[in-house]
Amino acid sequence: MKFRRLIFANLFRKKIRLILTVGSFAIALVLFTFLAVVKSAFNRGVELAGADRLIVVDRVGLMNLMPISYADKIAAIPGVKAVTHDHWFGGVYQDEKNFFPQFVIDVENHRKVYPEFIVPDDQWNTFVKDRQGAVAGAKLAERFHWKVGDRIPIKTTLYGGATWEFNLDGIYHTEKPDGDQGQFWLQWKYFDENVPSVIKSTAGWYILRLDSPDDAVRVAKAIDEKFANSPHETKTETESAFAAYFAKQFGNIEFLILTIGGVVFFTLLLVTGNTMAISVRERTSELGVLKAIGFTDRSVLFLVLAESLAIAFFGGALGLTLAILTIPGISAAVTGLLPPLLLSKPMLLFGLGFALLVGAASGLLPGIGAMRMRVVNALRRA
Known part of the structure; x- marks a missing residue:
């Protein structure tokens, strides 16, 4: 602490250089933090995946639909506690930019498989009785200022381009604050009545809940063997593996983060290192005087490191403050395109x-x- 005045005097010797260096740190930290938040958002699906859930898709890929009759056959396999199915609706709200995940769900079994999605019982019962009913996540409802009872028009991009209208009967929350609250659910029966005949009586994928996570390998193998050599062979995997596969469809996020993070690190290293080298060079005679009057070599090293750490601290604090202020706005703007961006x-x-x-x-x-x-x-340089 006795060197504090000396450290700050040296820092503010060249104010413009100090501002530029601190600003470089701040900008780099905003970028670094944003990329880390994006990586965390994609990994969150894997982290929050239920250990006792399996996903069944067509072996060819998600674009291939499966018969709705598979549900009863899967449910009959020992170790399966409950089975539900989903469909991708793929629509937009009012404007092309207003995209968010819309799932056609099986209302009879959805809550048995996904207990972490919490809908008040009265709202759920209304939804079940209303063929045109819908349930939205709390974050999604907040984004568009929806409330229960609103009429929501969704223009589908997959089934003829028509606009479907839904009654918002409920709003769901999740057990964990970082859970996905950006989905929009509609009823499979209403969907099945209004889609082209080629889509009727199909499911996009099946989700099943197990009696025990220990049964995952056995049940997955049993399901795939059951539908082997059929027109719609299946691929069954854990929910975490499915979430990881889905995240990879956006590219190798982890590699991108590491690459850009490495560039940020070395760029900052060069910028700050150059700043400190120039600063030391400008003060060569002063450092000589300090040594002459009794400052030890370690004290001189401490002074230089303290200045560098002070620049890093103030630049980092400024950058993180900017990240705290901007990331929630970015998250709201890309809701539906990316998972929720949370800065922990x-x-x-x-x-x-x-x-x-x-x-x-x-x-x-x-x-x-x-x-x-x-x-x-x-x-001698004085």
Whole structure:
């Protein structure tokens, strides 16, 4: 603490350079944090996936539909607790940019398989009785300012381009605050009555809940063997594996994050390292005087590292503050296109730690150079 005034005096010696360096840190931290949040959003589906759930899809791919009769055959397999099915609706609300996930669900079994999606009983009962009923996630309803009782027009992009209208009968929440609350559900029976004949009596995929997660491998094998050599062979996997596969459809997010993160790290390292090297070079004679009056080599190294860490801290804090302010707005703007973007406290601490690591690394070489500087050579430059 006794060097605090000296450290800050050196920091503010070149105010424009300080502002530019801190600004570089801030911009880089905003980018780094945003990418980390996106990576976390895609991984969240894997993390929140039920250990006791399996997903059954057509072996060829999700675009191939399966007969609705598969549900009873899957339910008959020992170890299966409940089975439901979903369909992708694929519509937009009012404008092409207003896209969000819309699922055609089996109202009779959906809650048995997905107990974490919470809908008040009175709202659910209304939904079950209303063929044109719909249920929306709390985040989705907040985004469009919907309330129970609203009439919601959805223009489908898959089934003739017509506009379907739904009554918003309920709003669901999730057990965990970071759960997916951006979905829109409609009834399979109403859907089945109004789609082209080729789509009728089909399911996009099946979701089943097991008596025990330990049965996953056995049940998955039994399902695929049951439908082997049929017109619609199946591929059964855990919900976490399915979520990971689905995330990969957007590209190798993890590789992208690591690549850009590495570029950010080395760019900051070069910028801050160059700043500290110039700063040390400008103060060579002053550092020589400090050594001459009794400052140890370690004290000189500490001064340089402290300046570098101070720049990293203030730049990192500014960048993380900007991230806190901007990411919720970005998340609201891309709802439906990306999973919810959540900035957690561990992520903020990691970002600050990343900034301090860069600060320490970039100040180390200039600091060692200053520490090894001979007093006579330093004073000769005065």
